[in-house]
Amino acid sequence: xxxxxxxxxxxxxxxxxxxxLLSTSLVNAAIQMLIAALxxxxxxxxxxxxxxxxxxxxxxxxxxxxATIHAMNALGGEGLLxxxxxxxxxxxxxxxxxxxxxxxxxxxxxxxxxxxxLALAELLHALAPHLxxxxxxxxxxxxxxxxxxxxxxxxxxxxxxxxxxxxxVSLALLYFFTRTPLGRLCLGLRENSNRLPFMGYSVHAxxxxxxMISAIFSGIAGGLLALSNEAANYVIFDVNLSAQVVLxxxxxxxxAFFGPALGAAIMTFFGYAxxxxxRTWLLYQGVIFVLVMMFMPAGLFSISxxxxxxxxxxxxxxxxxxxxxxxxxxxxxxxxxxxxVELLAHILAQDYQSLLVPGAAWPAVLLFGIQWQPGALLTxxxxxxxxxxxxxxxxxxxxxxxxxxxxxxx
Amino acid sequence: MTPSTPVDAxxxxxxxxxxxxxxxxxxxxxxPPVLSLHNVHKSFGETAIIxxxxxxxxxxxxxxxxxxxxxxxxxxxxxxxxxxxxxSGQIFLGDRPIQGLDARNINxxxxxxxxxxxxxxxxLSVYENLRFGVMRRHGLQYNFWKPIxxxxxxxxxxEELLEELRLTRHxxxxxxxxxxxxxxxxxxxxxxxxxxxxLLLDEPMAGMSREETEYTVGLIRELTQGRxxxxxxxxxxxxxxxxDRISVLxxxxxxxxxxxxxxxxxxxxxxxxxxxxxxx
Numbered sequence: 153x154x155x156x157x158x159x160x161x162x163x164x165x166x167x168x169x170x171x172x173l174l175s176t177s178l179v180n181a182a183i184q185m186l187i188a189a190l191x192x193x194x195x196x197x198x199x200x201x202x203x204x205x206x207x208x209x210x211x212x213x214x215x216x217x218x219a220t221i222h223a224m225n226a227l228g229g230e231g232l233l234x235x236x237x238x239x240x241x242x243x244x245x246x247x248x249x250x251x252x253x254x255x256x257x258x259x260x261x262x263x264x265x266x267x268x269x270l271a272l273a274e275l276l277h278a279l280a281p282h283l284x285x286x287x288x289x290x291x292x293x294x295x296x297x298x299x300x301x302x303x304x305x306x307x308x309x310x311x312x313x314x315x316x317x318x319x320x321v322s323l324a325l326l327y328f329f330t331r332t333p334l335g336r337l338c339l340g341l342r343e344n345s346n347r348l349p350f351m352g353y354s355v356h357a358x359x360x361x362x363x364m365i366s367a368i369f370s371g372i373a374g375g376l377l378a379l380s381n382e383a384a385n386y387v388i389f390d391v392n393l394s395a396q397v398v399l400x401x402x403x404x405x406x407x408a409f410f411g412p413a414l415g416a417a418i419m420t421f422f423g424y425a426x427x428x429x430x431r432t433w434l435l436y437q438g439v440i441f442v443l444v445m446m447f448m449p450a451g452l453f454s455i456s457x458x459x460x461x462x463x464x465x466x467x468x469x470x471x472x473x474x475x476x477x478x479x480x481x482x483x484x485x486x487x488x489x490x491x492x493v494e495l496l497a498h499i500l501a502q503d504y505q506s507l508l509v510p511g512a513a514w515p516a517v518l519l520f521g522i523q524w525q526p527g528a529l530l531t532x533x534x535x536x537x538x539x540x541x542x543x544x545x546x547x548x549x550x551x552x553x554x555x556x557x558x559x560x561x562x
Numbered sequence: 563m564t565p566s567t568p569v570d571a572x573x574x575x576x577x578x579x580x581x582x583x584x585x586x587x588x589x590x591x592x593x594p595p596v597l598s599l600h601n602v603h604k605s606f607g608e609t610a611i612i613x614x615x616x617x618x619x620x621x622x623x624x625x626x627x628x629x630x631x632x633x634x635x636x637x638x639x640x641x642x643x644x645x646x647x648x649x650s651g652q653i654f655l656g657d658r659p660i661q662g663l664d665a666r667n668i669n670x671x672x673x674x675x676x677x678x679x680x681x682x683x684x685x686l687s688v689y690e691n692l693r694f695g696v697m698r699r700h701g702l703q704y705n706f707w708k709p710i711x712x713x714x715x716x717x718x719x720x721e722e723l724l725e726e727l728r729l730t731r732h733x734x735x736x737x738x739x740x741x742x743x744x745x746x747x748x749x750x751x752x753x754x755x756x757x758x759x760x761l762l763l764d765e766p767m768a769g770m771s772r773e774e775t776e777y778t779v780g781l782i783r784e785l786t787q788g789r790x791x792x793x794x795x796x797x798x799x800x801x802x803x804x805x806d807r808i809s810v811l812x813x814x815x816x817x818x819x820x821x822x823x824x825x826x827x828x829x830x831x832x833x834x835x836x837x838x839x840x841x842x
Contacts, residue, residue, distance in 0.1 A: 331709040333702040340694055343683035349665035350643060350675055352698040352756055361704055 167316055171309045179308040180380075181424040185417040186312075186319045187376045192400045192416035193326055193409075194369030199398070200406030201330065202362040203342025204258070207266045208273025210393035212367040215249045215276075216242030216374025217384045218287060224295035224378065234300035236314055239375030246371020247364055254363030258356055261345060273394055280386035292385030295378070305379075315376050322369055327409055329365065338362045399437070403444050405451020414453050432497050436490075470556050477549035485542025491535035494519055499526055594657060596621050596760050596790045597642065597673075602651030602661070604634075604641055604814075611637045612648070613814035619760070624791040626801045629811035630834075635794045636678060638811065639764050642792075643675040644668040655760070669698075674758035676749045678765045678794075684738030688729050688748055691737045693720045695755020720755075726785060727751040743774040747781060754785055761786060763793045767800060779804055802826070810834070 171179050191213055198204045216239070223232045223241040231238060257268040280287040287293070297305040305311060329335040337358055340348055345355050378384055397416070404415020419437065426433040448454055455475075462471055498504055498517045507515055516523040524531045595618035604612040611634045619625050627635050640646045642653060644665035653661040655671050674695075683691050696719045697703070697710070710716065724730045727747050732740060737748060750766055766782065767775045779800055782791070795801050801808060802822045809819040812834045818825060825831055 328709070329706055331711065332706045333697055333708075333710050333713075334704055334706040336690065336697075336710055337694065337703065339686055339690075340683055343685045344681065347677075347681050347683065347752070348694075350645075350669055350677075351695050351752065352666055352669035353694075353703060354666050358703070361706075365706070 164320070167320075171312050176308050179312050181421060183308065183312050183315050183376075183380050184424065185420045186315050187373050187380070188397075188400060188416035188420040189413035190319045190322050190376070191370055191373035192397055192404065192412035193323055194366050194373060195397045196401050196406055196409075196412040197326060197329065197338070197369070198363060198366040199401060200412065201335070201342060202338045202359065202366075203345075204261065204359065204363070205266050205398070206257075206269040206366075206394075207391075207398065208253075208269035208271070208394050209366075209370055209397050210389055210391065211253065211273040211276045212246040212250055212370035213374040213377075213393065213397075214384075214386075214388040215245045216371030217378045217388055218293065218374075219245030219371070220375035220378035221293050221295045221384045222286075224297070224382075225293070229296060229298070231298050235297050235305055235379065236300060236303075236317075238379060239318055239372045242371040242373070242375020242378065243368045244371070246367040246369070246374065249371075250364045250367025251360070254360045254367065258359035258363050261359075270391070270394070273389065274391065277386070277389035277391070280389055287386040288384070289386075292383055292387075294383040297379060297382060311380050315380060318372065318376055322372055323413065326369060330409065334358070334361055334365075399441050403441055403451060405453035407450050408453040408457065411451045411453035415451060418452070430494060430497070432493055435493065439489075465560050466556055474549055474553045474556065477552055478546055481542050481545030481547075481549055483542070484545060485539050488535040488538030488540070488542055491519070491538070492532070495524060495526070495531065495535075595619055595654070596656065597792070598654045599642070600652040600654075602638075602641060602653060603649045604637060604646065605649050611814050612641065614651070615811070615814070615816055617809055617816055617819070619790055619792060620807075622788070622790055623806040624786065624793065624804055626805035626808045627792065627794050627811055628796075628798075628801055628808060632813075633811045634814045635811055636764060639675060639762055639792075639794060642668075643673065643762060669756060669758075672759035673762065674753040674756050674760075675762035676753040676764055676766060678768060680742075680745045680749050682737040682745065682748055682752060684736065686737055687734050688737060688740065689720060689724065689733045691748055692723050692727075692751055692755050693717075695752050696720045696723065698756045723751055723755055727781070743770050743778070746770065746774075746778065750778075750782065750785065758789065760790045760792065763791065763795075765794050765796065767795060767797055775800060 170182055174182065191209075195206065195209050198206050198209075219241045220238050223238050224235070226232045233240065253269070253272045257265055257272065260268060281289060297311075299305060303310050303314075305314065330338075337348070337353065340353075341355065341358055341362065345359075348355050348358070374388075377388075396419075400416035400419045401412035402415070403419060404413065405411030419440075422437065422440075423433065426436060430436075444451065450457070459471065495517060498519065499514070504515075504517070514526040516525050518524075597617075597619040599615050599617040602612055602615045603610065615638065627638065629635055637646070641648050641661075644660070644663055644667070648661050651661065652659055655668070655673055658671060660668050660671065660673075683694070693710070693716060696716050697713075699719070700713065700716055702710070702713065702716070721730075724733055727750070729744065729747060729751070732744060737745070740748060746766055746768075750763060753761055753763070763782065767778055770778060775797060782793075782804065793801075793805065795804075805822065807819060807821055808825045809816050810825065810828075810831050811817075817834060818828050818831050820828065
C-alpha cells in the first residue's frame, strides 16, 4: 500500500516535469497518451469492473469531442465557459448519450450487450455525416482555445498541463468510485448479476448507472481531445476507436485499476513512435495484443501484481534474474521478427517490385542502416536465428522460474 | 421433471386431506399467515409442474417442504421468490399479493432465499459477498459520493454476520475459493444479510457430509431465531428434527401438511413418499 502510494507520487512528479524534457511533438504525443489513458480507464469501469464489454465506446468519446467543440464556438467564439472548464460539456454530452444508449443496451448482458453497443455506435457513425449542422460533414468543425485565467493556451505545454490536471482529477474520481457502494456493486454485476435481484437490487438500474459514469468520463476524455486538437470530425465515431480502446484496456489489464491507463499510454506512444517508421505497425499492434492475451491474459499490469505476490516467497535477486531473462528473450525475438517482417514488407511492396529486372539479382534493401541482399542466405538466417534464440531464452526463463518455484516448495 | 401418469392414486383430491385443512384452519386463528399460496399452478408448455398448491406459513415457524425428485419443490421456491411467474393462482406475502412481481421487489418486501446450486460472487471476498446484503438493508445502492468504509453500521453488521456464520477467519478469502460446505454457509449468510422476515432455504445441506450437516443444522437453528423459515431438504433426519411443520409435495400438489408426528403417521404420505424410511 505504501509502495504504491510512493509510486503514484513519483509518477505525478515525473508527469509534471515531463514537458521540460520533451520536444513539442513529443509533448503533443504525451497529451494524446493522457487522453487515451483516461478514455481506457473510463471504458474499464464498464468492461473490467462491471463486466460489460462495450464495442461502441467511440460514441461517448466522440459526442464529448463535438459537445466541447460547439461549447468553444458558442457566444461568437467566446466559449460557454473559460477554456479550462470546457471538457465539462464533454462529460454532460457523454452522460446524456450514455443514459439513452445505456437504457437500451443494459437490458441485456454478455454478447447481446456488446452487439447493441456496437449497433448504437454504428448508428451514430452512419448518421453523423448527414447532420452537417452538428458534425460539420467531411470537413468537420473547428474552434479556437480562448485565453483564460492568465493563460493563452497557445503552446502545447499549457495544453499538456491542462490535460494532465483533468486526467489526474478524473482518474482520482474514478478510483474513488471503486470505493463507493455503487462501485462495489459494479463488481457484483460482473461476478454474478443473477444473484443481485434476490438481494433486492435492480440490475438494470445498477448497470445503467455504471454505464452512465463510464460515458461521462469517456465524454470528458473526448472533450480534452477537442481542446487539444481544436477540431473534430465525424470520423471519430468510427469503429476503429472503439476497437482501439478495447485493445488498449486489455493489453494493459482490465483487472487492475491502472492497467487500462498503462496499456493506453503504451499503445498510443507505440502508435506515435512506430506509425511514422513503418506501414506495418498495425500488424505489430495485433501481434502484441495476441501475445499478451496468450501469455499474460491479465495484461501488462499483471507484472506488478506478480512481483507483489512473489516478493514474499522469493529473493528479489531471483525475481530480477527471471524477469531479466524473459525481457532479453523477448527483445531478441522481437528483433528477429521485426527484421523478417520489414524485409518482407519492403520486398513485397509495389515500388520495390517495379525495380526488379528479370534475370538480374534483386537489389539490396536498406533497413536499419544496413544493406540487406534478398538473395543472400544470411539475410534470412540471421533474423531467424535471433527469433529462435529469443524464444529459447524465454523458455530458459520459464525453466529458471519453475526451478525457483520447486526450490521454494521444497 | 415430467410427472408420470398414475398420479390419481397418490394425490387424492386436496379436499380429502383432513390434515392439511386442519393446518390451514389453524393459521387463521391468531396471526395471519406470513406466506400463503392459493391454488398456484405452473406449466412449462404442456407440462404441468405445479398443479394447484395451497400452503400457509405461520409466523415464526420452521416449515419444511419435502417430496420425491421432480415433485416441484425447487419450482415452488422459484415461484415464491419471483424467479418465475405462476401460470395461475395467488401468492400472498402477509396480505400483499406477490405473484408476478420480480425477485427484487419480493426481496424488498422481506423475503430472501438461498439457492440449491451455490450462487455467490466467486471473485469477491467473503466479506464483500455478505456486505452486498447488508448494504441493501441500509438502502445503499446508487451511492457514488461516499466511500462504503465510512458506513460504520454496515461494517459492524457484516462483521457480526461473519461471526455468526463462523467465517471470520475467511473474511478475505474469495467466495469461489472456500470449501464446499463453507460456500453453503456463505450462501445462507447472503440470504440472511438483507435481514429478511421470511427465509427460503433450498437444500442448504445438499452434498454435505454427516458432520457438516449437523454443523449447518445448528447454524440454521441459531440464525433463523425470530424469522419464519421455509426449507427444502432431502435429509429426513434434518427435516424431522428441525421443522415445526412439514408439507409433502408430490407431483405438484401438497398432499399433506402437519407436524412431524402427524406426517410420520399419515398413511398417504407413507404410501407416496416416505415409506420404509420413516418406519425404520
